[in-house]
Amino acid sequence: MNAWRLATSWLLAWRTVTSRPWRALLLCGGFGVGVGVMIVLLAVGEAMVRQASQERLVGGGQITVLPEGIDIEVLTTGGLGGLFFSVPNARFVHRQVLSAPRLADAVRMAAPQLEGKLLYVTTADGVEHPVRASGEVPSATRQLDAMPTISQGAWNDDAGDTRWMRPTDAELRHDIDRFHRPAEGMANADSWGEWHYFNVLSPDASKWAFITFLVGGDVRGERWGGQLLVTRHERDKAPRRFVTNVTREQVRFSVRDADVRIGEGSVSVLPDGRYALKSIGREAGTGAQLTLDLVVTPAARVEFPGATLVSGDFTSGYAVPGLRASASGSICVAGRCDRYDNVQAYHDHNWGGWRGVTWEWGATRAGAYTLLYGRVTPEDTAGSSSPLFVYVTDERGFLALFRPRVIQYNDARTVRTAAGPLKVPATAELFDVRGQDTLQLLLTIDDAVATDTRIGLAERGEGNYTRGLARPWFVQMAGEARLRGRVRGVPLSGTGRGFFETYR
Template sequence: MNRERLGTSWLLAWRTVTSRPWRALLLCGGFGVGVGVMVVLLAVGEAMVRQASQERLVGGGQITVLPEGIDLEVLTTGGLGGLFFSVPNARFVYRQVLSNPRLADAVTVAAPQMEGKLLYLTTPDGVERAVRATGEVPSATRALGAMPVIAEGVWDDDAGDLRWTRPTVAELRHEIDRFHRPGDGLANADSWGEWHYFNVLSPDASRWAFITFLVGGDVRGERWGGQLLVTLHERGRAPRRFVTNVPREQVRFSRRDADVRIGEGSVTVLPDGRYAIRSVGREQGTGASLSLDLVVSPVPRVEFPGATLVSGDFTSGYAVPALRATATGSICVAARCDRYTDAQAYHDHNWGSWRGVTWEWGATRAGAYTLLYGRVTPEDTAGGSSPLFVYVTDERGFAALFRPRVVHYDDARVVNTAEGPLRVPATAELFDVRDADTLRLQLTIDDAVATDTRTGLAERGEGDYARGLARPWFVQMAGEAQLSGRIRGTVLSGRGRGFFETYR
């Protein structure tokens, strides 16, 4: 009887399908879609429940920023729980990317958070304990809607939170521009050098000055000192060098701030974030006296936060607190003074061990844009193997980063040196394509000077040792830059002047 009923049911179902095939197909399709949607909803619900219970995933927000290469599934299963990973240059990412005005229509609030960070605490009696630390900025977490319920007391931003998220301009300068010390175990510590560097360009672009406040040698011991170096350039003429060497007893620098004093010269960060720089010197050869008094005013947000490269015994650090700036004041030689008012200026900060190190570098304006490019090549490294970076900014700060493989030089220019004629660049070009973004930077050099780095303390930070390099000539250039390309659909275009460096 049951078999007869079952057979009848299949017969009715089959005749229903065959008599109304399109209706049956529609019903089956709808049932399949319904089942599929239910499966997806259940999977999403399960994922939400699992993630809500994960101690390594913090709450709030719609996007989580993690270090490049970190797999989220590995992170949630605890595979990386004991590693000291973090977002590199997190302050830069927060201030210049996520909180950048150009993203105001897409990013409502960004909240830096650290959950369950593994740290080791050493107690006063010398016992080391593993602890977990959690950190966040209360105001940002509150704005994100992820602030936990405070059972008692008040949890608001303290001075450290404010310095991290909203530093004053003076605090920002000191953070980026402070001095450093050689690390323990650094080979060739006597080659350590650190300096403030400024350049200033006259309104007609016919004259410019390179200004360096250098601390050189192993500052942890007694064999180190300071140097004030000002090089005055005038197109078509030989540069004039003014040098003052200062013993360590007359040098003041700090790892907490950017202020430095070297003899009668000084760099001081003013409360409004401007730099007051003063220097003196005697010209090599003639003995003519120099006196320099300038105030350099950085353009807000147009800065490079700094990075330190470490490779074996090699350490190189670089920051640009004033990628685009103006200078007002005077540079006097003997009885003649050149006065500047809101002249084009630039300031960077370098530190590291410089034995055998070469680099490619340039900083230029191009209309509304300001660009920085570079690459550092340690001693005994095959040059040209690592790509350069090109850092692009506008009035709102960081705009894009490109990584061209090489600088294409045309060494059609000739300069005279003590060893005879030397071919140096007449033009240069950098080009890169990154997805839909493109960049082409073309340089036309109209002035170049070559310095033999085998002499002691040559230009910017060389040690007092003889260098046996294949490319010992440090070439400093000035010229015009032409920018073209596209970033996120916006056309890049502009011309301007800048300064560039390479080795030959």
């Protein structure tokens, strides 16, 4: 009987399918889709349950920013895997990229978050305990609708959160322009040098000044001091150097702020973020006295946040708070003064050990754009060189970064030195292609001066020791820059004037 019923059921089912084949096919397809959807929903639900229990879950937002090179497989939906990493220069990424005016139409809020970072806490009895710590800026997380439930009390931004997210101009200067100390165990610590550097260009571009406030030597010990150096240049004339050297007792600097005092000279950050410069020096040979009183105003958002290069015992740090700036005030020599009113200016900050170090460097305007390029070469890498960087900005801040392999010089210019004539660049070119973006920067040099670094205390960054470089001549140049290229489909074009450095 059971066999007869089973055969009858199969016969009826087959005749139903064959008599209405399209309807049967539609019903089977619908049933299959329903089963598939159910499987997907169950899988998503299981994933959500698992992720809800992850202590390293990063919540809120639509985009997660990760360091370059992180495997996408470390990600889970809405969160990060178990790797402990951070984004280098996170404040720069937040300020100059994610929260910049350029992306204002696409980014409503960028919220920094640290989840599950491994820390070690040492108690009063000397016992070390591993702990897991998390951190975020409450106001930013709240705007992402990702704020955790607060069972008691309040959780709002503190002074550190506010300074990180929304610093005043003065706070920003102090944060990226503060001074440093050599690392413990640093080799050749007597080669440590750190300085504020400014340059100022006259309206007709016929005169300019290089201004340095230098702290040199191992500042952790007794044998170090400070130097004020102002080099005045006039086209087709020999430069004039005005120097004041002081002992460490006459130097004030801080790892917490950008202010520095060297004898009667000083750099002070004003409450509105401008720099007040005062300097006094005498010219070697003539004894003529120079007095300098300037206020330098950096353009908003046009800065380079700073980076430190470490290679073995070598350390070199560099920041540019005033990539595009203006200067007002006066520079007087023997009572005769040049006065400036919102003229082109520039400011950077350098620190590190400089024995055997050379570099390529340039900062220039090109119409609406301001560019910075450079490369530092320690003595232990003299046989090879890394790519240069070219940092491009406009009035809205950071625009693009290029990495040309070389800078092509044409050494068709000759300058006179104490050792005889020296060939130096007459033109230079940097070129790079990165995907659809291109850059060509052409430099035409109309003034150059070469300084022998073997004599000690020669120019900015030089300590009171013999450097023994294979290329001992430090070449400072001034000239015109012409920019061509394209970024994100928009043509780049402009001309302007800048300053450049190399070694020969």
